[in-house]
Amino acid sequence: MEIKQLFTDDSAVSPVIGVILMVAITVILAAVIGTFVLNLGGSVSQTTPQASFGFDFDDDASGDNVTITHETGDTIETDRLALKSSVAVDVATSLSSVSNTGSDQTTNEAFTEPGSGSFQSGETVGAGDTLYAGGGMDLNGEDFRVVWNSQTGENSATLSEYTAPNN
The missing domain is CATH 2.60.40 (Immunoglobulin-like)
Structure with missing residues (x-):
């Protein structure tokens, strides 16, 4: 294998970045859906006045x-x-x-x-x-x-x- 070909071959980078992006999107989507399902944001706007x-x-x-x-x-x-x-x-x-x-x-x-x-x-x-x-x-x-x-x-x-x- 030539050294020149080793530095120009980047075919393994795309799958790794793709997997990282998919995991990040899944985590963010799960957090947003969980917040709506559990109504965690609803009680924030209803704070008791002092x-x-x-x-x-x-x-x-x-x-x-x-x-x-x-x-x-x-x-x-x-x-x-x-x-x-x-x-x-x-x-x-x-x-x-x-x-x-x-x-x-x-x-x-x-x-x-x-x-x-x-x-x-x-x-x-x-x-x-x-x-x-x-x-x-x-x-x-x-x-x-x-x-x-x-x-x-x-x-x-x-x-x-x-x-x-x-x-």
């Missing part, structure tokens, strides 16, 4: 009220927030709009409600925004939680909790 809500209790003879104020943290879509309480209450963005009728009161009250008096769908809650909860009843010792729900409804998290004082 926010702090403050509570202020008003003991009134005509009915107690709790003022919920977004103090610090992320702005959050109102469609994702709810007030869960141990007693049925109504919520509104002004104290005068809080309903005293039982039909408007629930233990799982959304920050958005049809009509006036509450946040509208599509709005965001940021630092300084306030919501009032009440309904003409005694709220002494009742529990309140601001709860965030993911867009898909698969995840939820309690952002802040409060127990009204026993007066």
Whole structure:
């Protein structure tokens, strides 16, 4: 065999590169399909917001009220927030709009409600925004939680909790 022919013969290089490329493509394809099947990317976009809500209790003879104020943290879509309480209450963005009728009161009250008096769908809650909860009843010792729900409804998290004082 001639030395010149040894340096110019590269027929073995193509099959080796071909096998390496096929293995790389197979590994990448398997990773992409596995991610979609296991829905690993779906939970990344649904991270729980970091926010702090403050509570202020008003003991009134005509009915107690709790003022919920977004103090610090992320702005959050109102469609994702709810007030869960141990007693049925109504919520509104002004104290005068809080309903005293039982039909408007629930233990799982959304920050958005049809009509006036509450946040509208599509709005965001940021630092300084306030919501009032009440309904003409005694709220002494009742529990309140601001709860965030993911867009898909698969995840939820309690952002802040409060127990009204026993007066």
